[in-house]
Amino acid sequence: MKRLTTYLQDKNHFSIYLSLFRLFICFHLLKDIVNTWGSLDLLYGTDTFISHPPTIISEILGIPSDVLFANHKIIFAVYIGVILMFLFGIGRNFTALILFLMFELIQRMNHLVLNGGDNLLKFLLLYFIFADSFKYFTLFKRGETGRPSPIRNMLSNLAVYSICFHLCLAYLWSAFYKIHADTWFNGAATYYTFQIERFKGTSWNTDLARNGLFVTLSTYGTVFFEIFFPVLIWFKQTKKLFIIGGIIMHIFIYVFMMIYDFEIIFMMCYGFFFKDADFVRWYQKLSSRFTFVRTLKTQLA
Amino acid sequence: MRKIFTVLALGFFAFYWAVTFLFTMPDNYINLSLYKQNQMFQLALYQKWSFFAPPPNFNERLYYEFKKKGDSSVQVFEAIEPICKAKQRKTPFNSREDLLDYVLSGSMNNISDQMFELQQDFKYENGLKGIEKIDSSQHADIRKIVQKSYGFNTLKNYAMHVARANRLDPQQYDVRIMLTRIPIPKFAERFKKAEKKEELYFISEYFNSQPSNQKI
Numbered sequence: 001m002k003r004l005t006t007y008l009q010d011k012n013h014f015s016i017y018l019s020l021f022r023l024f025i026c027f028h029l030l031k032d033i034v035n036t037w038g039s040l041d042l043l044y045g046t047d048t049f050i051s052h053p054p055t056i057i058s059e060i061l062g063i064p065s066d067v068l069f070a071n072h073k074i075i076f077a078v079y080i081g082v083i084l085m086f087l088f089g090i091g092r093n094f095t096a097l098i099l100f101l102m103f104e105l106i107q108r109m110n111h112l113v114l115n116g117g118d119n120l121l122k123f124l125l126l127y128f129i130f131a132d133s134f135k136y137f138t139l140f141k142r143g144e145t146g147r148p149s150p151i152r153n154m155l156s157n158l159a160v161y162s163i164c165f166h167l168c169l170a171y172l173w174s175a176f177y178k179i180h181a182d183t184w185f186n187g188a189a190t191y192y193t194f195q196i197e198r199f200k201g202t203s204w205n206t207d208l209a210r211n212g213l214f215v216t217l218s219t220y221g222t223v224f225f226e227i228f229f230p231v232l233i234w235f236k237q238t239k240k241l242f243i244i245g246g247i248i249m250h251i252f253i254y255v256f257m258m259i260y261d262f263e264i265i266f267m268m269c270y271g272f273f274f275k276d277a278d279f280v281r282w283y284q285k286l287s288s289r290f291t292f293v294r295t296l297k298t299q300l301a
Numbered sequence: 302m303r304k305i306f307t308v309l310a311l312g313f314f315a316f317y318w319a320v321t322f323l324f325t326m327p328d329n330y331i332n333l334s335l336y337k338q339n340q341m342f343q344l345a346l347y348q349k350w351s352f353f354a355p356p357p358n359f360n361e362r363l364y365y366e367f368k369k370k371g372d373s374s375v376q377v378f379e380a381i382e383p384i385c386k387a388k389q390r391k392t393p394f395n396s397r398e399d400l401l402d403y404v405l406s407g408s409m410n411n412i413s414d415q416m417f418e419l420q421q422d423f424k425y426e427n428g429l430k431g432i433e434k435i436d437s438s439q440h441a442d443i444r445k446i447v448q449k450s451y452g453f454n455t456l457k458n459y460a461m462h463v464a465r466a467n468r469l470d471p472q473q474y475d476v477r478i479m480l481t482r483i484p485i486p487k488f489a490e491r492f493k494k495a496e497k498k499e500e501l502y503f504i505s506e507y508f509n510s511q512p513s514n515q516k517i
Contacts, residue, residue, distance in 0.1 A: 114403075183355055192357065
């Protein structure tokens with residue numbers, strides 16, 4: 001127990017990727033707003049054809065949901081402001097809290113357009129409330145005197161492990177439900193998923209779906225990946241294999257099933273399985289290779 | 302003070318993950334015994350990780366049948382297939398088509414899920430009375446309940462867009478919605494050129510089309 005608490009409180013082991021991921025989240029959310037800007041009135045306006053159930057959150061606060069929909073442009077203006085504050089590290093973890101609450105509110109304002117990526121992103125924002133993602137890429141450096149707070153380090157490290165656990169949980173239960181379904185159990189599921197018109201990303205889907213070898217390998221490959229990922233991702237010997245496998249699987253789904261944000265968010269979470277020391281080692285390796293090339297050029301010239 | 306906070310934080314972390322693990326797993330004796338607590342958890346921290354499990358083995362169609370008030374002539378338009386084709390054509394710059402698809406398909410899924418639950422409820426009640434099938438009055442009740450749902454209202458409101466897109470004056474027509482499924486041939490029959498049998502699973506009552514300033 002003492003070793004665990006010392007490890008958690010000694011330092012923020014993930015400060016580099018937390019800072020990078022903070023930027024990713026902000027650009028991702030801004031990109032979503034840009035993509036849906038032309039459709040904001042369609043989704044949230046009072047004249048829309050969409051019939052909205054109450055958000056419940058606003059009802060708890062004593063505000064009818066209709067008021068939110070009538071003022072959706074103001075809500076989105078505030079939302080953009082909060083995202084920009086989080087991007088530049090203004091307000092730190094308090095801004096992270098406000099961003100999470102606003103994201104949850106907007107999700108409840110139109111649950112019909114959500115997918116698994118939005119579901120996971122909600123929890124990522126929740127964990128970022130506790131994470132110290134402000135060591136790099138912030139507008140204003142907080143004056144740090146002496147050692148960083150052990151409690152802050154612990155909360156930040158626990159937040160990152162929560163992100164890793166949540167990704168593993170998603171894959172684990174996904175595998176459980178798949179094994180329970182006949183089409184996945186019998187190695188034929190991707191035949192159906194490739195032929196659902198809503199998700200038919202290319203004209204090659206039908207031909208691929210008819211190829212028995214492709215269908216069997218891709219179906220079982222997906223199931224094996226999701227079953228073993230939650231365990232084998234934690235071991236050095238198998239980590240890279242599963243990350244490469246995951247990237248291939250998610251890129252495949254991106255292209256062939258037109259599911260975009262979901263795949264990007266899941267892939268970006270893989271970075272949390274590496275610590276600061278790993279990123280520093282890679283950077284030093286990369287720098288030394290470029291130094292070698294520069295030295296070689298000088299010698300040849 | 303630091304020790305107390307450390308113990309509390311680690312304790313809360315363990316508790317949170319135990320609860321999350323329990324309430325996200327498939328239904329079982331333990332999490333069903335804690336049904337009320339599970340509902341509270343889902344209200345705050347809803348999550349569902351069963352992606353395409355099982356995958357749908359059909360494609361859906363959304364038909365709007367416009368019946369002219371004067372002479373009862375009928376025109377039928379399908380809404381989903383053109384959106385899916387446009388979505389594929391414009392990928393990956395298909396945000397609007399993607400949104401429309403999710404809204405309409407999500408509403409159709411809500412209707413079919415609600416119908417399934419209601420049918421299960423009626424089957425259970427009938428089973429207690431020794432009756433096997435759902436009778437026509439129960440089917441009518443299911444339709445009435447579905448027609449009050451948010452999903453149905455969304456599809457009903459979308460009828461205005463379909464009317465305008467096909468240059469029909471909404472005031473001159475009554476509309477009804479039909480939801481169908483086209484089964485995907487079984488994997489073993491994938492090379493057979495069999496006719497696609499469309500199955501109707503929901504047909505609404507006629508409703509008056511009203512003009513509106515609805516944005517599409």
